[in-house]
Amino acid sequence: xxxxxxxxxxxxxxxxxxxxxxxxxxxxxxxxxxxxxxxxxxxxxxxxxxxxxxxxxxxxxxxxxxxxxxxxxxxxxxxxxxxxxxxxxxxxxxxxxxxxxxxxxxxxxxxxxxxxxxxxxxxxxxxxxxxxxxxxxxxxxxxxxxxxxxxxxxxxxxxxxxxxxxxxxxxxxxxxxxxxxxxxxxxxxxxxxxxxxxxxxxxxxxxxxxxxxxxxxxxxxxxxxxxxxxxxxxxxxxxxxxxxxxxxxxxxxxxxxxxxxxxxxxxxxxxx
Numbered sequence: 001x002x003x004x005x006x007x008x009x010x011x012x013x014x015x016x017x018x019x020x021x022x023x024x025x026x027x028x029x030x031x032x033x034x035x036x037x038x039x040x041x042x043x044x045x046x047x048x049x050x051x052x053x054x055x056x057x058x059x060x061x062x063x064x065x066x067x068x069x070x071x072x073x074x075x076x077x078x079x080x081x082x083x084x085x086x087x088x089x090x091x092x093x094x095x096x097x098x099x100x101x102x103x104x105x106x107x108x109x110x111x112x113x114x115x116x117x118x119x120x121x122x123x124x125x126x127x128x129x130x131x132x133x134x135x136x137x138x139x140x141x142x143x144x145x146x147x148x149x150x151x152x153x154x155x156x157x158x159x160x161x162x163x164x165x166x167x168x169x170x171x172x173x174x175x176x177x178x179x180x181x182x183x184x185x186x187x188x189x190x191x192x193x194x195x196x197x198x199x200x201x202x203x204x205x206x207x208x209x210x211x212x213x214x215x216x217x218x219x220x221x222x223x224x225x226x227x228x229x230x231x232x233x234x235x236x237x238x239x240x241x242x243x244x245x246x247x248x249x250x251x252x253x254x255x256x257x258x259x260x261x262x263x264x265x266x267x268x269x270x271x272x
Contacts, residue, residue, distance in 0.1 A: 023082065160192055
């Protein structure tokens with residue numbers, strides 16, 4: 001019998017999300033009840049405020065004392081350290097599973113659960129890192145920092161929808177983290193939307209309306225939809241690796257869209 005989340009302290013589910021999605025030793029301060037971990041996705045964008053803020057700070061302030069490209073590399077490394085490469089591991093497993101598993105559902109799931117990385121994972125993760133680095137390093141430090149602050153929470157909000165669009169592909173006992181996320185209800189959906197959209201609104205106003213917000217929203221949503229179609233066609237359900245991969249790929253599309261607009265909008269050049 002499950003315990004209602006209403007019996008927990010109001011901050012327990014959010015605290016559980018920070019413990020689950022980062023490697024910060026917050027559990028030493030307070031360990032939420034296990035049931036709270038079923039709702040961590042509902043506070044995923046809030047964690048993005050932290051991870052995105054760390055990346056943005058490293059890029060912005062780092063660019064004052066070192067070349068911009070090095071600051072970008074350090075920012076990427078900083079987020080990987082904070083998250084323990086949680087999402088990058090999921091992306092590599094996703095590429096391995098869907099690249100090497102063919103149309104065999106069980107084989108795809110078995111490959112993704114294998115801790116070893118294969119050819120598809122190495123190539124996919126390498127290409128992702130290269131595109132991420134060149135996208136961020138091609139923008140001025142201030143714009144890159146503002147874009148990261150908006151992209152991280154927004155794309156986590158978009159990616160979180162996958163758990164309401166299809167069932168979990170495994171059983172709870174088979175899950176890597178031994179956790180199956182609960183479906184997002186209306187109240188949680190509103191909170192998720194607020195967490196994800198506020199930083200994007202800040203970016204739009206920060207660039208004085210000279211960036212097309214509709215493109216920034218459309219690109220990640222389109223990528224998420226196509227990934228949803230592929231995942232549903234192949235395995236008829238999501239996994240934690242799928243969630244991590246969807247986030248990183250939707251976020252990458254956000255950065256590519258922002259980079260495209262910067263290089264094709266003379267008005268943005270005058271701001272930065």
